[in-house]
Amino acid sequence: MCQLLGMNCNVPTDICFSFTGFQARGGLTDHHRDGWGIAFFEGRGVRVFLDPKPSVDSPVAELVRQYPIHSLNVIAHIRKATQGEVRLENTHPFQRELWGRYWIFAHNGNLKDFAPALSGRFRPVGCTDSELAFCHILDTLAQRFPDAPPTPAALFEVLAGLAGAIAAHGEFNFLLSNGERLFAHCATRLTYIVRQAPFADAHLNDQDVTVDFSELTTPADRVAVIATTPLTDNERWEAIPPGTLISFSQGAPEETAATGASAGAAEKVTERR
Amino acid sequence: MCQLLGMNCNVPTDICFSFTGFQARGGLTDHHRDGWGIAFFEGRGVRVFLDPKPSVDSPVAELVRQYPIHSLNVIAHIRKATQGEVRLENTHPFQRELWGRYWIFAHNGNLKDFAPALSGRFRPVGCTDSELAFCHILDTLAQRFPDAPPTPAALFEVLAGLAGAIAAHGEFNFLLSNGERLFAHCATRLTYIVRQAPFADAHLNDQDVTVDFSELTTPADRVAVIATTPLTDNERWEAIPPGTLISFSQGAPEETAATGASAGAAEKVTERR
Known part of the structure; x- marks a missing residue:
């Protein structure tokens, strides 16, 4: 399985501290050695490394x-390959453009017997189930809302339906963003924390590094960090219930929906085979 | 005006030497200080910095x-902004996906009164004439060949027509690649060199750096480097005639077409105003 890391903030924030712990999971404290990637939205633009x-x-x-x-x-x-060779085109996160905005997607899990009909507007370049799921999501959005983006509430509703439907094919934890909101879907394992005033020390799980956020922030700052498992050992991380989609905006959860996807659902699919 | 650099090879090659000279033009030996970017195709994947x-x-x-x-x-x-603020979303090269391949585009020049009708499938995220031209090119290709890519010859013919039509709006030097071929259009200024055996020393124009390619290559290697102006001062660079599109494949020109675009054409547009 792969490792996911996301951040959504109300002021532009750097992710150096969290990334230091996360990076260690790519071969040092964990065995995810099949590549990695990170995308930063800045204004409408995005940089993907x-x-x-x-x-x-x-x-x-x-x-x-x-x-x-x-x-x-x-x-x-950070990737632990399940489907698709270790190649650049199979490295997450993936990027596409829809409605004049960039969309970024990363997936943790494994989908089986997943072959959605695609219109051809968004096609996978590599051969992962993950990029196929991303193309299916954007294809569905583009067909439902061909001319312009819907309201945030309507977008969230369609995404929750898609997350549940795709998760019927297997484990489907994902992070998705259009630069405005960050959507986090937990099928089996995903946690988050909201850091806001009063800020305190945080100490990494994966490296012996501490940061005092009170020295780096203003009282109005708010940052949500989402990760497969908690990145720090002295803060309280919330486990997102399996089968839940959360939309993060301005550094906090905005909307939450049950998607029906869960570890149980994924296991049932496996058992049917 | 901006600076363009392209490379097309028959074996995977690093661009460190050429980039050393090119990088200096972004504020050291030239005044292009409004950002920069580079895209590397590796297999079907692409990395854009x-x-x-x-x-x-x-x-x-x-x-x-x-x-x-x-x-x-x-x-x-390397960008010298003419249209669009200095922001990440206006930084070249631009990336989109068509027919399950990534496409990369960078432009040197300035288009005026350029407002092509777009279907909505490819929309600019930023506000440059360059990204608009790229979306128009891909939109036209997707409409002409909706299901699958055409033959290289048919693709080249459509691109040559588009290059000429867009260049009627101003200076339109560009580099475009789908990871298989590199298309270079000269409207006013673009040069190239093909390096192949016997390899020799090359010395940069913009930095006092020399490389002996005979030490780094095999006799079968062939590399085409395309740049706005020559990067080295002891090699013979070919000036591409204004109004010419060249398709590079396997490290050498493959097809050449006159597009009708030229400095003269661009000046005529300006004079009409």
């Missing part, structure tokens, strides 16, 4: 850890 | 200069 090498050995990861890019929405992924 | 900072000060450029990424097709761009 990809490397098919393990993140712990990657000079690109070293740059990301040391170069503070300030962003409202970040999605990162 | 973007930085809205001047390339000469950019830690991302320093990484690219020192980290040899081997690629068959590379497109780089």
Whole structure:
């Protein structure tokens, strides 16, 4: 299984601290050695750094850890390949454009017997179930709302339906963002924390590194960090219930929906085979 | 005006030497300080490094200069903004997906009164004439060939027609690649060199750096480098005639077409105003 990391903020924030712990999972404290990637939204633009090498050995990861890019929405992924060779085109996160905005997607899990009909507007370049799911999501959105994006509530409703339907094919934890909101779907395992005033010390699980956020923040700052498992050992992370989609906006959960997807559902699919 | 750099090879090659000279033009030996970017195709995948900072000060450029990424097709761009603020979303090269392949585009020039009708399938995220031209090119290709890519010859013919039509709106030098071929259009200024055996020394124009390619290559290697102006001062670069589209494949020109675009044509447009 892969590792997901996301961040959604109300002011542009760098992810250097969280990335330091996350990077260690790519071959040092965990065995996810099949490449990694990270996407930073800045305004309407997005920068995606990809490397098919393990993140712990990657000079690109070293740059990301040391170069503070300030962003409202970040999605990162460390890969343990289940479907698709270890190649650049199979490295998450994936990027496409819809309605004049970039969309970024990363997936943790494994989908089986998943062959959605695609219109051809969005086609996978690599051969992962993950990129196929992303293309199916965007294809569905483009067909439902061909001319312009829907309201945030309507978008969230369609995404919740898609998350549940796709999760019937297997484990489907994902992070998705259009630069405005960050959508986090838990099928089996995903946690988050909202950091806001009063800020305190945080100490990483995966490296012996502590940061005092009170020295780096203003009282109005709010940052949500989403990760497969907690990144720190002295803060309280919320486990997202399996079968839940959360929309994060301005550094906090905005909407929550049950999608019907869960570890149980995934196991049932497996058992049917 | 901006600076373009492209590379097309018959074996995966790093661009560290050429990039060393090119990077200097982003604020050191030339005044293109409004950001820069570079895209490397690796297999079907592509990595795009973007930085809205001047390339000469950019830690991302320093990484690219020192980290040899081997690629068959590379497109780089240093920006001197004419249209669109200095922002990440206006930083070249631009990326989209069509027919299950990534496409990369960078432009040098300035288009006026350019407002093509777009179907909505490809929409600009930023506000440059360049990204609009890229969306128009892909939109036209998708409408002409909705289900699958055409033959290389048919693709080249449509691109040549588009290059000429768009160049009626102003200066339209560009580099475009789908990871298989690199298309270079000269409206006013673009040069190239094909390096092949017997390889010799090359010395940069913009930095006092020499490389002996005979030490780094095999006799079968062939590399075409395309740049706005020659990058070396001891090799013979070919000036592409204004109003010419060249398709590069396997490190050499494959097809050439007159597009009717030229500095003269661009000036006529200006004079009409």
